[in-house]
Amino acid sequence: MLSGLVRLIAFAAFCAALVAGPACADAIDDALSGFTTDKYDDTDKALQGLVATAAPNGLAVIEALAAGRLLFDPESKTVLYKDASGALKLAKTGEPAPAELAGKPLKTVRVNNRLRRAVDAAGGAFELRSPDAAKRAAAARAVFKTRESTALPAIDHALADEKDAAAKKALEQARAAIILGKADAPEAERAAAAATVASVADPDALAALRTLPADTPVSVKAAAEKGVAAIERWATVANVIQNLVYGMSLGSVLLLAAIGLAITFGVMGVINMAHGEMVMIGAYATFLTQSLIGAYLPALNSASLVIAIPVAFLVAGAVGALIERTVIRFLYGRPLETLLATWGVSLILQQAVRSVFGPSNRTVQTPEWLQGSIEILGVSLTWNRIAIILFALAVFFALQLLLRRTSLGLQVRAVTQNRRMAGSMGIRTPRVDAMTFGLGSGVAGIAGVALSQIDNVSPNLGQNYIIDSFLVVVFGGVGNLWGTLVGALSIGVANKLLEPFAGAVLGKIILLIAIILFIQKKPRGLFALKGRAVEA
């Protein structure tokens, strides 16, 4: 409240100064002398005087004051300041201070909290005339937010000189916001202003359009209501876009978790209930890699997540290949038994990790280049979400390439289509089995690297994804990676679109039921493999 008042006064004074024309040197001297009395009230007056005279060097003085770099010589009553580099300068002109002043005992102009607000307000007034176009635009936006009618002359003045397009637009919007609420402005101009304000489409614009006084003319009100409706319509669209992007993000997490399963389950037909634990192992491999790099190679800290990708792939892949050689290979052709055995393996792995690392969550740091967020079309997206979407797609296409373009991929597909025939052609099917299972597990490990960024790294990490992963693979169509991609993204998007209506839990339940019903309709998933087998 106080700061608004101070700002108002400052603006009013500033505008008066602008209207009065170029400030005379005496007025500036008068204003500056207020800084030399070492009293808060005088400093306040000096500040206002500075704004009122629109002193050419005023902004530098105000910035120095805010930073505690404004000094004065008690003897000669000269006001000086140190610029950012520490050079002593004269407050009035900004010229370097004469040498004899530098040696004198200078005192700092003190500020208290009340003054600080006044300093900010004075700074805002000066910023409208700042040589930096971005600063002018920011100051205009501040006016747009407060809609201080006293700022109108300053805005008009600034508009007349403005060359920069963005700053000009911001100034016009600020002007429209003021005109809109100005009772004595012409009606047509106010209605036009409403449209300009509505084009900004942010919460401030909405507030400006909604808080019109009761005696506002009907045409202006109608224009404002139209603007509000337009903003709200846009908000709905933005909301849908946001949900779509969040859904994509969730879908890409599902894709990452499920894509390894699409290999082991979809391609090999092995129901790997320990798949979630491969993800968990990948996440712990990330944690270990990061800890080791932090301890021994701190220079590589920011790259630790990238280094963790091959590490997680190899660790999880090796564990997977080991499981294949020791357990699963005895169970080919008996899918239900595989399910039980791998469930047992998953329990053992969980407990093993719990015994080694403890039951509590481990923290994996997010590197700086993944922190923060950007705003696109009014939708805020964190970088790590974007990174996961891109990463999931990259993993998907790399895997697709591996299966389509390498000899290992060729062998995998051959064994999948006809094991005995492939064996007759000289493919070492047991080796291909181990490699394929290792590949699927390794990809799960890579998923663990990504999930360590958005989920708790705990022994139960994998449990949260196993059911979803299976549903994605079955929904998309077993044995088809494209099906997994489409399945994961559509489940993710459907989940996020349901959430606003049904809430997170109910939305998930509805989705589960929908998938169950879908599987009744298409028991082989979205993209069924065509074949002659009667039973699969």
Place this chain on the structure above:
Amino acid sequence: MSRYRLIDGAGLIFLAIVLALAVLVPASNLWLAPDSALHIPDYLVPLLGKYLAFALLALALDLVWGYCGILSLGHGAFFALGGYAMGMYLMRQIGSRGVYGNLVLPDFMVFLNWQELPWFWLGFDHFWFACLVAIAVPGLLAFGFGWLAFRSRVTGVYLSIITQAMTFALMLAFFRNDMGFGGNNGLTDFKEIVGYPLQWAETRAALFAATAVALALGYLLARWVVTSKLGKVVVAVRDAESRTRFIGYRVENYKLVVFTLSAMIAGVAGALYVPQVGIINPSEFAPANSIEAVIWVAVGGRGTLVGAALGAVIVNAGKTWFTGALPSLWLFALGGLFVATTLLIPKGVVGAVTDILGIRRKSELPAAPGVVAPKTAPAEPAQ
């Protein structure tokens, strides 16, 4: 023609043991002196009763998995639904003795500021109604689910995964407070059943005896199904579904009957389980529980009924001992059991014992697929 005999040798031994337990455990608990070597302490009676309730669940699961080849990973849901039906009756029996002293509303509803009993709680003040619901609701769910799934020929792994999704969805649903089933706290703090306080040793002994009798009846029912003509078709479906279909049987109808019956037995098991453990909460729906029930069957011996019940008791007794003595090793032991059973003794304990004794009786029903690989079984995975 012993194949058609309702009770074979193993069954006779099983029934004798179960019925003897039904008499001896309550008798020992109630009438033997506490310092007697044969006295069964109070805490053990509901624990044993819990094992027998699990045995009944395992029996139900063996009926669908062992004989019909449907690996249900959602039988825990039927069990829990039966449990919730009984729990709702027990909640209503609390009456005004709850913390809030509301005559009609259970505590959690008062806490959530509900004004009146939701419609689906009506009738649960009658014991017979709760028993009916404990059987009917799992049966109806299984019927609806199976009707959809079997008609569209969802089989094998796909069926397992959607049964798992079903129990997962139910778990999420029951975790919600506004469902009206007590949210994540579930139903607990029960006082009495048909007028007898649950704290009484006599009540607990009676519940144990009831569970043992239910297990015996469940066994007889399952045995009657598998030895009937229906049972023979069901086994044929398990071993060669397409052939059976081509011969002219409506495979989906046979599956549906067995699946629904099995779910109803599981519901009874749940209803008997709840008053003995004194609580039912949504974690009973957890997919892990259903998978654990499958391992009981596998350990005991799939497709033997007796083995399933035996497996449930063995694994749960092991769990009780491990979680008390070596809690951190329990998951290793359970996981190892899963792996070892499937790899080393695919026929389970009962099958292994039969093999060791060299008994090759013709009365045994054909072994499970995979144990003696049926000729039609695809040699390669993922056709």
